[in-house]
Amino acid sequence: MDNTKDFRRSILVADAKAADRKILSEILSQQYDVIQTENGSEALAILRSRKGQISLLLLDLLLPEIDGYAVMESMIKDGELAKIPVIALTSEKSAEVKSLQLAAVDFLTNPFDTPEVILARVRHSIALNEQTKLIQSTERDLLTHLYTKEYFFEYAKQLQERNPNTTMDSLAINLTNFHLINEIYGRNFGNIILQTIAADITQLAEESEGIGCRYNADGFFLYMAHHWNYEKPLERIQFHLSELLKETEIHVRMGICQGTFRSISIEQSFDRALYACNSLRENFTSAFAVYDEKMHEEEVRKARILSDFADAVEKRQFSVLYQPKYNIHGEFPVLSSLEALVSWSHPEFGKMRPDTFIPQFEKNGLIQKMDKYVWKEAACQMRKWKELHGTTIPVSVNVSRVDLHDPKIVDYLLQITKENDIDPSQFLLEITESAYIDDNNILVETVKKLREAGFKVEMDDFGSGYSSLNMLATLPIDAIKIDIGFIRKIIYDKKTMYLVNVIIGIAKEFGIPCIAEGVETKEQLDLLKNAGCEIVQGYYFSKPISPEEISELRKKAIRQDI
Structure with missing residues (x-):
């Protein structure tokens, strides 16, 4: 059942010409709640006051006070407003390229098409945007904004395919006794700890053209370009945590599977990184472990013992x-x-x-x-x-x-x-x-x-x-x-x-x-x-x-x- 059909969406029509606003409002009001404005400043004010309520913006590029291009630039700078789809209203073909660069999703040219065409374009733009939001809600972890595990593996594969000559390392990072932090300081403070780690992982991913993931409650994956000094990313995380906790209260451990294991899948490489990470559970003298042949032989031996x-x-x-x-x-x-x-x-x-x-x-x-x-x-x-x-x-x-x-x-x-x-x-x-x-x-x-x-x-x-x-x-x-x-x-x-x-x-x-x-x-x-x-x-x-x-x-x- 599609519950999204049970309510009317709101559309903002920002057009300098009163006649155009009237035409568009009469067509759209059959299915949508329409809000009108004649200038760019007021358009931005409406968008900001009704965040999360506007499903689509029909935007005249030649608005007074602030033109349509400036409106779109302001929307891009505001993370929430950037999520609102924009259909540009223009009669100039040359304006289309610049509008696309500023993230417009479609165009309506003046004189306008038939009402059926306008409604179809509007419905398509709103539906496409809502589907994208739905995908993004499952794509990212709500707390840390890192990828969820399923999307992470898919994007990691794409990253590997696009960069076949780049050696990538798989890193598993988690915390020892994190549940005690929640019990002692409360879940909100525990969330701050997780967000602090996620921020470092995001930065490390950007620096290495990699991606990050939260794979469980207090565990993270990082897929990054290969390098030999693993202590630096670990030290960065530990430093920021030390600003929030005593050294004895939390221990970060990291397992690494180097990209030299090219014959295995992405999932297997992170299984190995996690195995290396878990090998440190009772080891407080070292904070990271690199998966090697000896560890592989031990893992295979343990699997054979069970099977x-x-x-x-x-x-x-x-x-x-x-x-x-x-x-x-x-x-x-x-x-x-x-x-x-x-x-x-x-x-x-x-x-x-x-x-x-x-x-x-x-x-x-x-x-x-x-x-x-x-x-x-x-x-x-x-x-x-x-x-x-x-x-x-x-x-x-x-x-x-x-x-x-x-x-x-x-x-x-x-x-x-x-x-x-x-x-x-x-x-x-x-x-x-x-x-x-x-x-x-x-x-x-x-x-x-x-x-x-x-x-x-x-x-x-x-x-x-x-x-x-x-x-x-x-x-x-x-x-x-x-x-x-x-x-x-x-x-x-x-x-x-x-x-x-x-x-x-x-x-x-x-x-x-x-x-x-x-x-x-x-x-x-x-x-x-x-x-x-x-x-x-x-x-x-x-x-x-x-x-x-x-x-x-x-x-x-x-x-x-x-």
């Missing part, structure tokens, strides 16, 4: 290995439990450690499928060991933050343990400490339900950055697992060892054991034992090994000073 997941499960390329945990409380270390760890024998990348693919699964929603695969494999192996040795050795498995939001997690784990004749207390669940920060209430309730069902819950990576005494007081757990980063430094850093002593002391106060992972030397072992740590795991005792090797290990009665 190959289903095939890897089907072909059983994932192997579950087990790293022994030893109780060191007594005179001799005693095997107390195992941790299930997954590795991937990729047909192209070879043997892959979990830290090379698990983070990708966490980011893309595959982690829950990975976890369930490991849970099933571990539970099945526990049953086999029980049948082989007559006893069950506890095995711990990782539970991701995604799993904790699954309302069926308790039932699923109970089903696995029941199918494999395992007591839930022997199936240990390691929940990373960082999961607590996502949703305290959900985590606490889920952990309570798991413990009520008989499972034991260990807090993994304790001390990695999210821990608090309040968390330990509210979160029901059965063991604390000290983050490996502490263990690596306890030999040469007294402060770290002091913190480890504090953690172990807290665990004792809560009546739960403390587990240290990543123990590789006897010095580390002795320090932990003297501090009162009960359980350790690491390469000092054993690397993660196969189920068959675990069976051999269990057959040996380890009663020696290791």
Whole structure:
């Protein structure tokens, strides 16, 4: 439905001759509201007082006071008035060229054409102008006046086609924690920040014969002629932001895909620029990154990891290995439990450690499928060991933050343990400490339900950055697992060892054991034992090994000073 037909538009007729004004008004008033004036000064005054209300100006070029040419020149200087289409009224052919140069859209010559022709020309001029405005409203972002993403890519392609010999760079620019600016200072101030950045991007685009775009709430694209000093545009943006914000309040980051990647599309070049930009999320030492071959290989590898997941499960390329945990409380270390760890024998990348693919699964929603695969494999192996040795050795498995939001997690784990004749207390669940920060209430309730069902819950990576005494007081757990980063430094850093002593002391106060992972030397072992740590795991005792090797290990009665 065309709602634009539901109202009468207003037309200003500015003509020095009263007879001509009368003729035109009689013809146009059938369909339009007509306003008349006989001189240029009054025409401009009417246009300015009725901005947004005049749909068309019929303009005599020979007006008194200010002629038609001067009227059009004044309209061009005023951004809003420049949007009003002008039909020039003239009897001189020579005047047409100059009128076109001043943005007239059509001409009516005196003596005038038939009423039907005049109305047709008027309708066409108004319709064309309104269509142009409609296109422009979707073409530009209303806040920053930069191109919207769809139009940006189209114009970037045209720019590339018109300048095939010019090397163009694709830049992605965004802000770290911009949402906090809106929360602290309000949305209006946040808009000022965005407009400040957009102004710099507009200027940079003009200087380099490029174009700019706002591609999302706080993200911008810039397509500009290639140059090597990327620090200058970044410094310009940061300088203007520093006039509005403290240095610590906002961080600008920029990713660049150089025009040397000529074999890819415009869209792909900005995907790569954005990839480079996002690589800086946790990096506060550098504000820009250039997409290179190494980054490309890494991006392809990550994409392959995700796309190959289903095939890897089907072909059983994932192997579950087990790293022994030893109780060191007594005179001799005693095997107390195992941790299930997954590795991937990729047909192209070879043997892959979990830290090379698990983070990708966490980011893309595959982690829950990975976890369930490991849970099933571990539970099945526990049953086999029980049948082989007559006893069950506890095995711990990782539970991701995604799993904790699954309302069926308790039932699923109970089903696995029941199918494999395992007591839930022997199936240990390691929940990373960082999961607590996502949703305290959900985590606490889920952990309570798991413990009520008989499972034991260990807090993994304790001390990695999210821990608090309040968390330990509210979160029901059965063991604390000290983050490996502490263990690596306890030999040469007294402060770290002091913190480890504090953690172990807290665990004792809560009546739960403390587990240290990543123990590789006897010095580390002795320090932990003297501090009162009960359980350790690491390469000092054993690397993660196969189920068959675990069976051999269990057959040996380890009663020696290791």
